Amino acid sequence: MERVLVVGAGQMGSGIAQVAAQAGRRVTVHDVAQDFLDRGRETMRTSLARLAKRGQLSQDEAAAALARVTFSLDLEPAREAELVVEAIIERFEDKARLWRSVSDIAPEGAILASNTSSLPITRLGANVRRPERFIGMHFMNPVPVMQLVEIVTGIQTSEETTITVEAEARAYGKTTVRAKDFPGFVSNRVLMPLINEAVFALYEGIASAEDIDTVMRLGMNHPMGPLQLADFIGLDTCLYILEVLQEGFGDPKYRPCPLLRQYVQAGYLGRKAGRGFYNYA
Numbered sequence: 440m441e442r443v444l445v446v447g448a449g450q451m452g453s454g455i456a457q458v459a460a461q462a463g464r465r466v467t468v469h470d471v472a473q474d475f476l477d478r479g480r481e482t483m484r485t486s487l488a489r490l491a492k493r494g495q496l497s498q499d500e501a502a503a504a505l506a507r508v509t510f511s512l513d514l515e516p517a518r519e520a521e522l523v524v525e526a527i528i529e530r531f532e533d534k535a536r537l538w539r540s541v542s543d544i545a546p547e548g549a550i551l552a553s554n555t556s557s558l559p560i561t562r563l564g565a566n567v568r569r570p571e572r573f574i575g576m577h578f579m580n581p582v583p584v585m586q587l588v589e590i591v592t593g594i595q596t597s598e599e600t601t602i603t604v605e606a607e608a609r610a611y612g613k614t615t616v617r618a619k620d621f622p623g624f625v626s627n628r629v630l631m632p633l634i635n636e637a638v639f640a641l642y643e644g645i646a647s648a649e650d651i652d653t654v655m656r657l658g659m660n661h662p663m664g665p666l667q668l669a670d671f672i673g674l675d676t677c678l679y680i681l682e683v684l685q686e687g688f689g690d691p692k693y694r695p696c697p698l699l700r701q702y703v704q705a706g707y708l709g710r711k712a713g714r715g716f717y718n719y720a
Contacts, residue, residue, distance in 0.1 A: 448479030454582025570595035622687030
């Protein structure tokens with residue numbers, strides 16, 4: 440593939456654009472406001488500079504990767520895209536609306552991939568004209584650092600599409616795993632109940648946030664405690680994914696902890712808000 444359109448210039452979208460550009464792709468990043476695009480460009484510039492400082496790529500390679508990325512306030516670049524990756528807010532209605540628009544513009548042979556972390560690929564794919572070309576391409580955060588891409592196939596997704604997307608992810612230096620279209624796929628179906636149980640332990644006063652995380656880091660050899668990880672992901676995102684799991688499976692074991700819901704209602708969303716289970720102010 441030569442031309443990639445990434446929709447969404449946030450942390451995930453800018454990271455996806457960066458790794459695609461580092462792989463030699465000509466990338467366009469689309470978002471709805473210039474401020475978002477400017478922030479995405481700065482995120483990429485900072486990330487590439489950090490990699491160059493560590494010696495993981497040269498200054499020239501970093502500059503060349505950034506030069507391969509352009510930014511757009513409209514969706515017209517979809518007309519020439521061979522791959523469109525969507526990384527917008529984790530809300531079904533917003534994603535479905537976007538995919539209906541992209542599907543009308545993108546060429547017939549384009550592959551359409553959602554970076555959703557929990558929403559049904561089959562249901563999202565019903566909003567495009569060629570659902571056999573629609574797939575889940577779930578990158579991990581932060582994208583330039585994390586090696587995994589979860590490839591999620593809907594009922595309609597063709598094997599050809601799956602093989603092509605796996606090869607594309609590997610070209611970005613990633614390792615791929617296949618997951619079928621069940622709520623939360625593999626990653627969040629396993630991770631979110633762990634985080635939720637850690638929140639319940641805090642809610643019930645079993646231990647402090649610091650001690651709960653220390654148990655998991657030193658006792659279970661996790662690189663980051665579950666509450667610290669929840670702050671990094673965003674508590675609103677964790678809550679939403681748990682609600683998707685509970686609705687999708689109809690199983691009370693996915694019921695979000697009341698403390699998690701209270702924190703989100705209070706605006707304590709984690710690192711991005713300066714306050715979550717920890718205070719980052």
